[in-house]
Amino acid sequence: MxxxxxxxxxxxxxxxxxxxxxxxxxxxxxxxxxxxxxxxxxxxxxxxxxxxxxxxxxxxxxxxxxxxxxxxxxxxxxxxxxxxxxxxxxxxxxxxxxxxxxxxxxxxxxxxxxxxxxxxxxxxxxxxxxxxxxxxxxxxxxxxxxxxxxxxxxxxxxxxxxxxxxxxxxxxxxxxxxxxxxxxxxxxxxxxxxxxxxxxxxxxxxxxxxxxxxxxxxxxxxxxxPLVTTSAGTKFGKTEAGTVWLDSKRTSPYRFYQFWLNTTDDDAIRYLKYFTLLSREEIAAYEHAVETEPHLRAAQTRLAEEVTRAVHGEDGLARAQAATDVLFGNRELDGMSADDLVDIFAEVPSCAVPRADLEGDGLSVVDLGVMCGLDRSKKQVRNLIESGGLYMNNHRVDDMNQSVTLADAIDGRVIVLRKGRKQYSLVRMEEA
Known part of the structure; x- marks a missing residue:
């Protein structure tokens, strides 16, 4: 041919x-x-x-x-x-x-x-x-x-x-x-x-x-x-967590997606040219977006989508986007596994709670909030609940007398607590 x-x-x-x-x-x-x-x-x-x-x-x-x-x-x-x-x-x-x-x-x-x-x-x-x-x-x-x-x-x-x-x-x-x-x-x-x-x-x-x-x-x-470096002159592909791999077992699709999403404005257009097949017209539009609406991070989002799709397929991209939505409190945890959540919240504070403490009637959500450091006292946690600022597994806690049991743990292993929009604590079940 x-x-x-x-x-x-x-x-x-x-x-x-x-x-x-x-x-x-x-x-x-x-x-x-x-x-x-x-x-x-x-x-x-x-x-x-x-x-x-x-x-x-x-x-x-x-x-x-x-x-x-x-x-x-x-x-x-x-x-x-x-x-x-x-x-x-x-x-x-x-x-x-x-x-x-x-x-x-x-x-x-x-x-x-x-x-x-x-x-x-x-x-x-x-x-x-x-x-x-x-x-x-x-x-x-x-x-x-x-x-x-x-x-x-x-x-x-x-x-x-x-x-x-x-x-x-x-x-x-x-x-x-x-x-x-x-x-x-x-x-x-x-x-x-x-x-x-x-x-x-x-x-x-x-x-x-x-x-x-x-x-x-x-x-x-x-x-x-050329040998790729970031605009800051650092080696491309290195993070605090180490090398960013193409194998999902080494670097999860979520972490891979986040790597590209965190690209700086100075590097975003250059990386779109390097690592995607977007046309000149498309990249010019993103270049304009970086200059006029950098807070929307449109170029970084498209970069993360294109490269994650190429490496991990549509399913990997969907998982990465779902995990990102979970991180920012934009979706419920339905369908997320404990392994997914451990990966997503690997860099947020965590606390360990004996599994036995959550058996039967469990712990009050106020006690758990103090144990995991969301606030320093029970009074502060109660005030947080009254103001609508405490979430468990991305559901707002409305009742300060609510109990937390093993039934609330994803896969019986983890619970996600959140204060406001961004302050998380990952509760891990541990054996006695």
Whole structure:
């Protein structure tokens, strides 16, 4: 099946801020012919994280413009570790763990790339297929001879590590040769002539271009995307709770949604360009909204919706939005599980109450409010109830003589108390 090539890929990438640098001739090649391009993904975990979304989106645009994307899983190089951008050597992984990680990564990539698109399917390739059976002497003779030590030491990724206190092991020093060999193998097997990656990969990419030129007498190209930081200059994808993962078991859809919802006004439009497929007209409208009605946070809401839907599907997005409504007291807790509520209210104060205290007639809601610190005295809690400011499981408490029993606990495990609009306490049942 013939695939039509859209000529404006590079223009699109530049407008979205997804292109930091490109080798000479790459733009012309992408405009004139169907190009196969790849990006490598390091399988150091069984899930990708939000920092991986930028290269994923580059592959998405590549496929949408009629070119063929390859996601290269480093099942072989993952046993070595890339020194680029790292201050110390990584922990080496077993082959069994690498296979588990690659399986998880492929499932996540399938949310973005079409691996069955007629005439232009995406591919997931594992470089262990050619690196594992490779003979060391053959590799040194056929590949190593094309690289001088001076050439390798001039690369930023190597020079930076050489100047550090940690230094660089021979294992990591060899990584550049292996990645270059990957590019050569992808060229020979799939006609791949374009390698892309983060800007810290420029040295490895140009080394691969050089190897293809020397071994195959062919022209290859490279392009790099910027390394994403926040407007405050901090590393993107890191929160106080740690890394934001694409796997719902590591980062729940609610927390994932909240990560994007909390984007600052300074970053919102840039992230809409990076991480969504919204048109220029749509993004211009959100840019105007940020300038004129920033309090509505329309850009952040759309960003959170688009990225959460892409990663977790409509069901995950619906769960995340429902959880957000619960947090702000805009909906009842019907259908929410105890696990959901523990996740939603993980960062609010909590108190533990012996399960036995809630058996039978239970505790008065006034006593529970004091025990959990919503107010300092029973009188203050009573005044809170009289003013309509105390809620249990998002239902207003109208009777100061109301009792709280195990029947009020979600899944028999947790109760949510709220003072006013925002002051929460999560009541956890504990065994004696």
């Amino acid at each position: 013939e695939v039509k090539i859209a000529e404006n890929l590079v223009e699109e990438l530049r407008w979205r801020g997804l292109l930091k640098d490109v080798t000479e001739g790459a733009e012309e090649a992408l405009a004139k012919q169907k190009v196969t391009g790849y990006i490598g993904f390091d399988p150091t975990a069984d899930s990708l994280h939000v920092g991986s979304l930028l290269p994923i989106m580059v592959l998405v645009h590549l496929q949408r413009h009629g070119h063929s994307p390859i996601a290269l899983a480093g099942g072989g190089t993952g046993m070595i570790g890339d020194p680029s951008g790292k201050s110390k050597e990584r922990q080496l992984l077993s082959e069994e763990q690498l296979q588990i990680n690659i399986k998880g990564i492929k499932a996540q990539l399938a949310h973005f790339l079409d691996f069955e698109k007629p005439g232009n399917p995406a591919r997931l390739v594992n470089n262990a297929d050619w690196l594992r059976p490779m003979n060391l002497l053959d590799f040194l003779r056929d590949t190593g001879k094309h690289f001088t030590v001076n050439y390798m030491m001039a690369k930023d990724s190597v020079r930076t590590r050489l100047e550090s206190e940690e230094g660089i092991s021979f294992t990591e020093f060899s990584y550049m040769l292996l990645q270059s060999y990957d590019f050569l193998q992808l060229y020979e097997r799939y006609g791949c002539t374009l390698q892309m990656g983060g800007s810290d990969q420029w040295g490895n990419i140009t080394a691969g271009i050089m190897l293809i030129r020397k071994v195959a007498d062919a022209q290859a190209h490279g392009a790099v995307v």
